[in-house]
Amino acid sequence: MSRSILITGANGALGLSIADYFLSREAECRVFLGVRERRDKAAELAARFPGRADLVTLEVTSPDAWKAAITEIEAKAGSLGVLVNNAGLHEDALLANMTHGQWSSVLDGNLNAVFHGCQAVLPGMMRQRQGRIVNISSLSALTSPAGQTNYAAAKAGVVGLTQSLAKESARMGITVNAVCPGYIEGGLPADWTPEHLKALKMQLPMRRFARPAEIAAAVFFLASPDASYITGSTLKIDGGLL
Numbered sequence: 523m524s525r526s527i528l529i530t531g532a533n534g535a536l537g538l539s540i541a542d543y544f545l546s547r548e549a550e551c552r553v554f555l556g557v558r559e560r561r562d563k564a565a566e567l568a569a570r571f572p573g574r575a576d577l578v579t580l581e582v583t584s585p586d587a588w589k590a591a592i593t594e595i596e597a598k599a600g601s602l603g604v605l606v607n608n609a610g611l612h613e614d615a616l617l618a619n620m621t622h623g624q625w626s627s628v629l630d631g632n633l634n635a636v637f638h639g640c641q642a643v644l645p646g647m648m649r650q651r652q653g654r655i656v657n658i659s660s661l662s663a664l665t666s667p668a669g670q671t672n673y674a675a676a677k678a679g680v681v682g683l684t685q686s687l688a689k690e691s692a693r694m695g696i697t698v699n700a701v702c703p704g705y706i707e708g709g710l711p712a713d714w715t716p717e718h719l720k721a722l723k724m725q726l727p728m729r730r731f732a733r734p735a736e737i738a739a740a741v742f743f744l745a746s747p748d749a750s751y752i753t754g755s756t757l758k759i760d761g762g763l764l
């Protein structure tokens with residue numbers, strides 16, 4: 523089966539790994555790597571799969587950017603088969619000190635972006651009466667750590683959106699699921715010290731962070747024909763932390 527897949531935030535640690543996973547395991551698929559300013563790593567990956575991977579400029583908070591990206595993808599590859607809403611950001615602060623800017627940029631980049639993305643791809647998926655949407659939430663949606671009121675609210679919102687949309691779109695052959703990763707190697711803040719990382723690992727039952735491919739594998743499964751009866755689900759992937 524030949525299908526096209528759009529992964530947002532595809533220059534980041536997890537987005538790259540998800541793109542690589544699809545390209546390496548599904549010979550027929552064509553992957554569109556959603557990028558913003560930074561695009562070096564996505565371009566390297568695309569160069570390894572000539573003719574099967576394209577970079578597409580996509581600022582996920584902008585409905586107009588979504589419209590342009592979907593028009594470009596449909597012109598090149600027909601209707602989109604899979605959307606992975608992966609782009610995201612966090613700006614941690616205690617609520618008492620949190621600026622309105624920190625609150626709204628995190629809500630916008632993690633939650634409103636998923637709304638815009640789903641709305642942009644649904645018409646095409648409804649026309650073809652099939653489609654797969656996988657939303658990357660976070661363990662923070664389920665554990666709500668201190669210092670992350672903005673991020674925890676946004677990612678919990680993604681879980682709620684996923685469950686509601688799954689009910690709305692199931693009869694049209696579209697599945698919508700969420701994945702909640704714990705700590706991922708390569709995707710942690712650069713200013714965390716080795717001592718802090720070591721102490722963090724000691725709190726994890728597996729004593730290690732997730733490899734990005736261990737999250738990508740679950741996304742790939744949820745987008746596969748084998749997952750045809752799974753919709754509205756939230757899969758935590760945290761090495762047993764919660």
Ligand SMILES: NC(=O)c1ccc[n+]([C@@H]2O[C@H](COP(=O)([O-])OP(=O)(O)OC[C@H]3O[C@@H](n4cnc5c(N)ncnc54)[C@H](OP(=O)(O)O)[C@@H]3O)[C@@H](O)[C@H]2O)c1
Nearest residue numbers: 531533534535536558559560581582609610660705706709
């Ligand atoms: N890392 C973890 O431990 C962890 C744990 C749980 C959940 N997650 C979630 O997993 C997803 C991927 O995270 P990651 O670890 O791969 O982070 P990352 O390396 O920082 O990558 C995030 C990507 O999202 C893009 N992005 C952010 N805001 C965007 C916007 N408004 N429009 C377009 N692109 C935007 C970034 O683009 P630029 O390169 O242009 O900035 C970057 O490519 C996120 O949703 C994150 O919340 C991560």
